[in-house]
Amino acid sequence: MPVDQPLAANPFEEHDDIDEAALAAVLRIVPLGAAMLAGSAVALLVLGYLAIYLFVFLPRGVVG
Amino acid sequence: MSEGLHRTHEGRVLGTELLWAFGVGVLVTATLSMIVFTALTRDINPPSNVERVDPKTLHLSGEFAEQNLGTVVADGTVTARIIATQFMFAPHCIALPQGRPVTLRFASPDVIHGILITGTNVNTMVVPGYVAQVLTEFTRGGELLMPCHEYCGLGHSEMWANVQVLSAAEFKPDRDGRVTCAQR
Numbered sequence: 001m002p003v004d005q006p007l008a009a010n011p012f013e014e015h016d017d018i019d020e021a022a023l024a025a026v027l028r029i030v031p032l033g034a035a036m037l038a039g040s041a042v043a044l045l046v047l048g049y050l051a052i053y054l055f056v057f058l059p060r061g062v063v064g
Numbered sequence: 065m066s067e068g069l070h071r072t073h074e075g076r077v078l079g080t081e082l083l084w085a086f087g088v089g090v091l092v093t094a095t096l097s098m099i100v101f102t103a104l105t106r107d108i109n110p111p112s113n114v115e116r117v118d119p120k121t122l123h124l125s126g127e128f129a130e131q132n133l134g135t136v137v138a139d140g141t142v143t144a145r146i147i148a149t150q151f152m153f154a155p156h157c158i159a160l161p162q163g164r165p166v167t168l169r170f171a172s173p174d175v176i177h178g179i180l181i182t183g184t185n186v187n188t189m190v191v192p193g194y195v196a197q198v199l200t201e202f203t204r205g206g207e208l209l210m211p212c213h214e215y216c217g218l219g220h221s222e223m224w225a226n227v228q229v230l231s232a233a234e235f236k237p238d239r240d241g242r243v244t245c246a247q248r
Binding site for chain 2: 020023024027028031032034035038039042046049053057058059060061062063064
C-alpha cells in the first residue's frame with residue numbers, strides 16, 4: 001500500500017492482496033496448533049510432577 | 065481480512081481458550097485433590113508444631129539440657145532431642161529405629177538453622193525460641209546424612225550429623241531407655 005494513501009476508517013475495508021480462502025484455512029488450524037503445543041508442554045510438566053510425587057515423594061515415607 | 069472471517073476466527077479462538085481454561089481447571093483440581101487425599105489417608109503434612117522455648121537457658125535446664133539430648137524410648141514412644149547450634153548438632157549421631165513412629169525435636173540457642181535427612185521427607189527449619197518437631201517413620205535402614213540446610217554462618221558447610229536407622233534387632237534401649245549409635 002502506498003505510504004501517502006490515507007487509512008480506511010474501517011480496517012476491514014482496507015484492500016490487501018491476501019487470498020481470503022487461504023487465510024480462512026490457516027486461521028482454522030491456528031488455535032488447534034496452539035492448543036497442541038501448549039497441551040504437550042503442560043502434559044510433560046504434569047507427568048514429571050506425577051512421577052516425582054508417586055515414585056519419589058510417597059516412597060520416602062510419612063512426615064508430619 | 066473480511067469482517068465475517070474475523071468474527072469466525074475470534075469465535076474459534078474464544079472456544080479454544082474456554083476449553084483450555086476448563087482443562088487447566090480439571091488439572092489443578094486433580095492435583096489439589098491428590099495432595100489432600102494423601103494428607104488425609106497417609107498422614108503426610110508439613111510439620112507445623114508451634115511451641116515456645118527459651119533459647120537463653122536451653123542448655124542449662126529443661127528438655128534440651130545436655131543429659132536429655134539424643135534418642136530415648138519412654139512408654140514405647142521414640143523421641144530424639146537435638147540441638148542445632150553454630151556449627152554442629154548435639155548429639156552428632158542420632159540412632160533411630162526402622163519401621164517405627166519417631167518424634168524428632170530440634171531447638172536452636174543462636175541463629176536460624178534448617179535440617180533435612182537425606183532420602184526421606186524430613187525437612188524443617190529450626191528457629192531460636194521455638195521447638196521444631198517432625199513426626200516420621202523410616203522405611204529403610206542405614207546411615208543417613210543430616211546437614212544444616214539454612215545458611216547459619218561461616219562454618220555452615222561443616223554443620224552436619226549422622227542418622228543411624230537401626231533394625232529392631234539393633235535398636236536396643238539401655239536401662240534408662242536411651243539409645244546411642246552403634247559402633248561400626
